[in-house]
Amino acid sequence: MTSVLRRSAARLAVAGLFLTVASCATGTSGDTAAENPETRLSGKVLTPAKQPPGNIPEVRFLTPEAKTPGSLVYADWITAETAMRKAPDDVEGAPEVRVPGNGRVTLEIDTSVAPGYAEVITYTNRGSNGIPRGELERLTCEPAPRAGRCVLKVHSDRSTAEFTPHHPAAVLVFYASWVAPSADRVDGEVRLPPEVSASWAFLVGP
Secondary structure, three states: OOOEEEOOOOOOEEEOOOOOOEOOOOOOHHHHHHHOOOEEEEOOEEEEOOOOOOOOOOEEEEOOOOEEEOEEEEEEEEOOOOEEEEOOOOOOOOOEEOOOOOOOEEEEEOOOOOOOEEEEEEEEEEOOOOOEEEEEEEEEEEOOOOOOOEEEEEOOOOEEEEEOOOOOOOEEEEEEEEEOOHHHOEEOOEEOOOEEEEEEEEEEOO
16 A cells, blocks of 8 residues: 655655655765755755654645645654654545636645645545555646646745646545754754655545
8 A cells, every 4th residue: 555755865765655666866976965855946046954843734625615624644753742653544534625616726734844845646536445546646746946737835824735637536645744954853862753744635526
């Protein structure tokens, strides 16, 4: 059901829900700035990574009528404020949402700290055990101007991921991870993990 998605050194090793195994080669020593997991591109300027949210943020599916919180289906979140490891779970308890008439989906992340990596995965249906199956598409969410089909935006009190699904889906999973700067990885005598990550699920109605 679950596997490990390994990215280049710039993104560290990313583990998520229902992700397919993939490997990317790391760059050479001459690409030190691009490989540093404690920096990220903001336009064309490298800026230091910020401390991840202390608590797992809520992710909401926005429509003109409502903000629907997603179901937390996976978490590896160890910070000074929270210690939670949740093995990938089925999506039976996920809320049902409907894509707006214009076809544009907006997910609201309850933090102004942008994820170091974010991804949307959609599926055709789910099995009798509640596990999504039939992957339709996988969209990497990035800030402008690098953004492709999923645009990551940071606001004063929240972040958003905006995209247009190209295929009708029954299940939508949003995965995000945040890299902790090395200076923030020690809490007293306890060494904290270099990264926190989680996945949220929604059932998409007709």
